[in-house]
Amino acid sequence: MFHRISPTSINLILEEILIQSIMAEFKHSLSYATLDLVFECDDIKIIFNSSFNTYLWFYSSFPLLTINNVMHTNSWITIHIKTSSKRKRGLYITSRKSNNSLINKNYKTCCKILADSIKEAKRLCYDNQISNSTNKIKTTRKIVNLVHGRIPVMQQLKI
Numbered sequence: 365m366f367h368r369i370s371p372t373s374i375n376l377i378l379e380e381i382l383i384q385s386i387m388a389e390f391k392h393s394l395s396y397a398t399l400d401l402v403f404e405c406d407d408i409k410i411i412f413n414s415s416f417n418t419y420l421w422f423y424s425s426f427p428l429l430t431i432n433n434v435m436h437t438n439s440w441i442t443i444h445i446k447t448s449s450k451r452k453r454g455l456y457i458t459s460r461k462s463n464n465s466l467i468n469k470n471y472k473t474c475c476k477i478l479a480d481s482i483k484e485a486k487r488l489c490y491d492n493q494i495s496n497s498t499n500k501i502k503t504t505r506k507i508v509n510l511v512h513g514r515i516p517v518m519q520q521l522k523i
Contacts, residue, residue: 393421440482440489448478 405411455471490507497503 440485442485445478445482445485448474448481452478 405414452471452474455467455474459467459471493507494500494503
């Protein structure tokens with residue numbers, strides 16, 4: 365079973381689950397906290413130790429959350445594709461500002477060339493991955509799922 369979920373929405377779901385569980389644990393622990401020793405005692409050592417323990421308990425209740433955004437690097441993106449994309453963006457801005465048919469024609473030609481080169485780069489990259497793998501069917505399945513943006517359900521809820 366596969367679902368289309370973006371990596372950012374997965375991180376938001378995981379972060380929300382973690383925050384909810386941390387807050388529930390904090391509320392439960394807060395019901396047992398007492399500050400009687402801090403306000404009733406005259407001995408400074410007992411007051412300090414009690415308040416310091418409360419301080420440590422409070423900050424240990426909120427652990428540091430680190431949620432890594434895993435960025436999948438596309439190995440098919442080359443320097444030439446990046447420069448062509450920048451050139452295409454520049455042509456788009458100039459064609460949008462002017463009504464010159466020659467600039468519009470150049471922009472459309474640049475788009476077509478860039479799209480063809482991206483398709484070819486992807487094909488070469490995926491063919492290279494399949495030819496270098498030991499389990500070609502599994503690699504092909506992973507590539508198809510990656511291209512279609514499908515993530516297995518078990519990978520969605522890794523905490």
